[in-house]
Amino acid sequence: MRIFRFIAFRLGIALVTLFGVSIIVFMAVHFVPGSYEDVILGPFGTPETRAIVRAKYGLDRPAVEQYLHWLAATARGDFGTSLTTGQPVAAEIIRRAPATIQLAVMATLLAIAVGVPMGIASGVTSTSQFGRTAGRLVGALGASVPVFVLGTIFVFMFSIWSLGLTVGGYVPLFEDPLTNMRAMTLPVVTLSVFGMALIQRTTRDSVLSVTSETHVTAAVARGERPPDIIRSHVLRNASIPIVTVTTVYFAYLLGGAIIVEQMFSVPGVAVYVVQSVRNRDYLAVQAGVLLAATVFVTINILADIVYALIDPRIGGKRSQS
Amino acid sequence: MHLAKRFLITFSFLTLSGMMLISGAGSSLAEGGTITWAKPDEAQSLDPHTDFNGNTWKFFFPVYDTLVTTGETLDIQPGIAESWEQTSPTTYVFRLRENAAFSNGRPVVADDVVGSLNRVLDPATGSWWAGTLGSVSEIVAEGDHEVRIELEAPHTQLLAALAHVSTAIIPMEEYNAGTFDPTKELMGSGPFMVTEHLQDQSWTYRANPHYWGEGLPVADELKILIILDESARIAALRDGRADVGTFVNPDLPVLLQGDENITVVTQETASYYNLDVHALDEESPFYDIRVRQAMNLALDREEISRVALGGMGAVDYPLPRTFSSSKACADVPSYSGTRESRLEMARALMAEAGAEGVEIEMLTTSDLASLVLIAQVIKQQLSDIDMSVNIRQLGYAEWIDAVWVRGDFDLNVTWLTGYGDPAIVLGSWNPDKTGWNAHYFVSVPELNDKIAEAQSTPDGAERDSLFAEICTMIDDGANMLALVNKNNVIAYRNDLVEVKIHPAEGYEDELRYIEEFARIAP
Amino acid sequence: MTSLLDVRDLVVVYDTPRGRVVALDGVSLDLEAGETLGIVGESGSGKSTLGLAIGQLLPWNSRRLSGDLSVLDLSVFGGDDERLRRLRRDVLGFVFQNPMTALDPTMRIGRQLARAIGPRATRDSVRALLSRVGLAGAGRIEQSFPHELSGGMAQRAAIGMAIARNPRLIVADEPTASLDAWLRDQILELLISMCSATGASLVLLSHDLHVVSRYCRHVAVMYGGRIVEYAQRETLFRRQAHPYTRALLESAPGAEGPDGRLRPIQGLPPVITESSRGCAFAPRCGWMKDLCNDVRPEMQLTRDRSVLCHRAEEVLACRSGA
């Protein structure tokens, strides 16, 4: 029961957060210089044609009215229609979501799959000067290469030696898994290197701090084998910071996807939102940002629940890292 | 009409000077198949009558027909109208093809043409192109296959204006019935019809089974891939996912060196990069015409072409160099003499104007990389007359807002499209008529009159001498300056497709003959 | 006969960011089977290091400089990980100060006990173990997480884990320091009874001389990384041969002098950065002579005790404090 109350409480906070996000994003996109009619009419717009366009799309109404109208529609799940294409924004986002979701999920999984074992390895080898140095260096290196540098190098390498991978050429995963993977491998790897490093560093620190605890000394004192100790006593205790950093990484992913989707022509949501900012396709931007925030907030709630599952001491307390 | 037949090929081993460029000569061609075109930009809107953006038009060209069109050297060619006649200086009669039909199978009739043109002319539509058509008094359908256009005054550029996709013939019956909405879908009588549009990803076109062109289109399917990133577009071309690619980067030949199955073609256009100067702001140093003139003299267009565009775009004039009449513009002060002599004149003008330590702001948009390069070269050139330039590079919408809504700039680097008649682009120098540059452009009544005169004068020596006068006045006013030609860069797989690329283009339709593109049989 | 625990001149140092700290400055100790030994010392005296050294549980920034420590003739510093592990599993049992941190916070008590029993653990054997440590009839305890238990219960569970495989030697480092006073006796009695029931030896580390002497037959007093006095508890309480032992007893509340005031030891406990030249207690010692500063005292065996003081005879002879 306690967990449900806790979740309800977290949901409440999440709604407040999203409300804040909605106000900021609405203000941001409506007060940026240059508006939709400028994009559509370009240099050849006249005050008259501008007014025609503004009226046509309801952009001449007071901002508060537009905001409330949008908020009410959004609450009903109606994101409105794109100014650019006249098509529903929701449909466009749903069409693109699989690519971004695949990108984010696979990058996260890869980052965890590589980062956690590496972190554990460098955590338990940090009792020697060499292990300590190597673990730190690997983590710091991985966290120091910007995603676009990595992406550029990959594009370069794979446009010379394709190795079966392609730059671009995305098709939905379930349509043609092979072609999909050929196109998605590079963006996923590009995006996940930072995550690997982040998770490796956190795992290492966390493992170090757990192994400093008495209960691990107690396990050693009982003559348990190192692999058993890691599996049974270290991993679970070390996992809260790992979960936390994974959520932080996820926030980064939603932004990093912008560069990667563009670089590798993955038709995802991130690049859609950025293009919509350029085109002043207000509803698309608002929907996109709100969606990203919702995903992030949801991930955080999930993380909170995972904390409670991992650590029986946590009913509602959340580790701040 | 006599046009210069020019085109540039940057690849040294390809020095064809024919009107057409056909690769893979000798190999056999495949029937049908798909032609894939990788291009950088997505459409901004879907209405051909209102959209002003050349990048967007490219999606319309395969779908829509126009009354007339242009040929390989910008000569007016039959479109939906198989022939026409100018029965008086102000009357044009068009005879429509009887076998033309929209992709839904309904034949194109005169009412479609009349309705479409009237829609363009209707102020409520908000078409930016309407003014280019001149003062039309009426458009009349004479039976199902004849259309008559009556003008109030002679308008030489009418045919060229009607060759533009902004006057696309849309199915008016369906439009009036409400079953077709040009702002949300595309339907025309062109060689292709849109079957799928995945935003920012791809457009898929099928051959229009009712297309009037015999045996055309050659391919069954046309696919346009939208690939923002230049390297990714190159990669798509390399790994065969795209057959043709269009690029911005002038260094493409260098980048594709060693790829023997990729041919790079540079296509000359009637478009050019230009510089807007704010002459109406009392705060701006350019309020003083002498400073504007000095600035104009200090430019080194040859260097802009050489350094910013890698030698790709040649020096260009207000009257685009693609038109032979442009010769008339080559002798004006800012184009003649040595740079040193021009700088001397410029410094003298500056001194005369008492302009010292002039600081100006130059706007441009990051939307087009070459604009930023040009801006940087100009910045360095203007430092030679002690003019220090601060470059502000804005996003697209902010740039439109800053330049054309608020007029918050001293200089603005941008580009103009030249179309099929020299007078169309010259019309921009009359702010009273165009309106869009009135907030920074000094209206010169004498110049306005000359332009109007040129617009109603038929092609020929008389018109050319008018053009020469106009060019001199434009150069003197130094309010909107042509810089260098804006070429198209096209690359294609010579082992996969046979293409036809024309040497000069005026309407941004770089793959004008795409319905003739054919796959090479493996 | 092999002795259960044999410590010979053990010197252990820590490398800290502030430099080297000597934790054990030559400790020697023997422990027979069935023995109960209390080791008393203030913080920094080295008693915890000694306790950890018995299982070679020393942190990695520590180093053994010299000497050796063997359990059942196996040197724990021998480098044979597998044999050391078997020794820890089957011969040694450790009880730590704070049961809450010594138990895995994310694992149910039942499972932790089962792991301590080993692969043959069953539901019944876990229950039996729980009842041995006084947590009988407690199906709920098996299902509990450590944080759901009180400190006393948690320490009982921790003791259960330490004795699960009937070790020959139990090392308990301040097992009651984090508990409320009235729980102390229960826990210590439990420990003692577990030891006497299985014949295991006990090493009890504590800062409280009274507590130690109540439960352990032998008492060793540590100061400055060395054992300064070692004797049977009665012997030690009757007379103290080392000035520090005596001062410690006299300074505790409840041992006020005739004037009703406590008699504290002046000065501060030392932090040793290298093996001391003289006696580490000399600066605070009322019996100090020049000799004490310059000559390192060695362990003297007297009739009933071992003592590390140049003036042990005189101290013993004197009835009251110096």
Add this chain to the structure above:
Amino acid sequence: MSLIVRGPFASILDFARRDRLSGIGAVLLASLVLLGLIGPVLPLGDAEEIGVGPRLAAPAADWLLGTDELGRSALPRIVEGLRATFLLASMAVILTGILGTLVGLTAAYAGGIVDVAIMRLVDVLFAFPPLLLAILIAAVLEPGGTSAIIAISLITLPLFVRVVRAVALSIVERSYVIAAEVSGAGFLRVIVFHLLPNVLGAVIVQLTYALSIGMLVESELSFLGLGVQPPDASLGSLLRLGSVYLTAAPWLVFPAGLLLAAAILSVNLLGDGLRDLMDPLRGRSLR
């Protein structure tokens, strides 16, 4: 702890000697900063002069790292870019540091509704995908150094506030704070004398991490064309243009990319070392 208390120079030397990796990081950072600082006076050539050599020329004596797409010498531009990257990121991070520390301390010490309000605002900020936030800011304020600084500040602010608040919450419970409160110390006194100096260690560690994130974000922004504007350069904007010419002119990409990675790496190594110093993670051998 000892870092602050002893003479700063002696402690830094001591620190670098004990922790080889941080020492390398510190030396690397110091030399890169120095390079950025004295770059303009080094005889490397003019970073902005167009047409020094032919376009996209390979490295040669007159242009040691080749030339770019406008025939500018790449070497002075890279040094200029390094300087800009450092400058923008550190200004942004200093801004965040000051703001985040004050806000975090206020939230922690004021508690109650103030705390809740601040943390919700921080949540809102945190819920924005960082690059998207930067893109919006660049659109509102127009792209350039200032908007990059503001964007980086806002992106790193939430993490900063959270860390400072968490550390401050543990300090608020300490004896000296309570003692000061009992003797009547006011809000400002507690914050300035007792909380601020004691979160400083954590703040410095966090500053280094924020600096590394700041440099990443700055370079990403510049890569998207939203950072410093041409003809000025930052490492990100150099890479943006250079990446197009990767096959034809790799010298435009690799030195800049390497330098950028090295700069971020040096900050990361130093940050790790400082963190280790403040809060040593011992770990234990499981054998």
Add this chain to the structure above:
Amino acid sequence: MKPPVIYLGGVSATYASRRLRDSGSIRAVSGVTLAIERGRTLGLVGESGSGKTTLGKLCLGMMRPAGGFVQFNGEPLPRNRHRLRGSLAVVLQNPEWALNPRLRVGVSVAEPLRIARSLPSGDVPATVADMLAKVGLEPVLANRYPHELSGGQRQRLAIARALITNPTFVVFDEAVSALDVSIQSQVLNLIKDLQASEGFAALFISHDIAVTRYVAHDIAVMYRGELVERASARTFYDKPRHPYSRALRLTIAERDRAAFTFRGQVEGGDAKGCLFSENCPWAIERCVVEKPVLREIGEGHSACHRAEDVGEA
């Protein structure tokens, strides 16, 4: 007659968590009535979590009571602590955090003076030097930083800081618990001597009854938020009147320790009866159904139905 320095009238306190999401509150102190006279030290003992520290906070005005009232010198404690500056002081447990590690200890010791502004600032260094001497430290130590000092020295400095404004009331909350035996006695002597010479009223909170007995004049025992016994130190030690006090006292007494064992675990108490009844070997039926109140018996007060029997055993 002068009012007591501190008077708690039926004070209750609930502990509301700093974190918003921990709903509900824990009753930390309920219905405690206590007075501390000028020049007296009241020792407050009880196990951890019994509410001792909360009571200390209530006395210092660090926490508002949920019920009852707190008086200081006969006046209600002002909401604004600043008004009482210099009259209240506290010494807390952990010597590691006793002093601000970033300030020279002299500055820390002088801080209450600066807050109270009772002295011209020129006189401050001399006053600090005097105070350091009083707590047995060399005045030169004022220029050191806390990490250069030992735990015992830091605790002496904490005492110096507390006493520098001549406060009327000082709370010592586990002030010696973290110190080693040999150091503990030094500090205990110091507290005892200073209290005698300066004459402030003190609340000495400790879980260690031996220590408390040494410094306190009177002793109060808390059990789960309630006061169960109050008596003079001597009476309390000789003849505790509450089973819980007995249990506490036994932990220092050598003899008859086996006579008293707790039955089992403390479970959520039945509010109806005596909170201790479940663990109490003396409990009778009445203890389970009727809550005992603090009543005067012998020379002290006890909240036990069987106080007479307990005292005589």
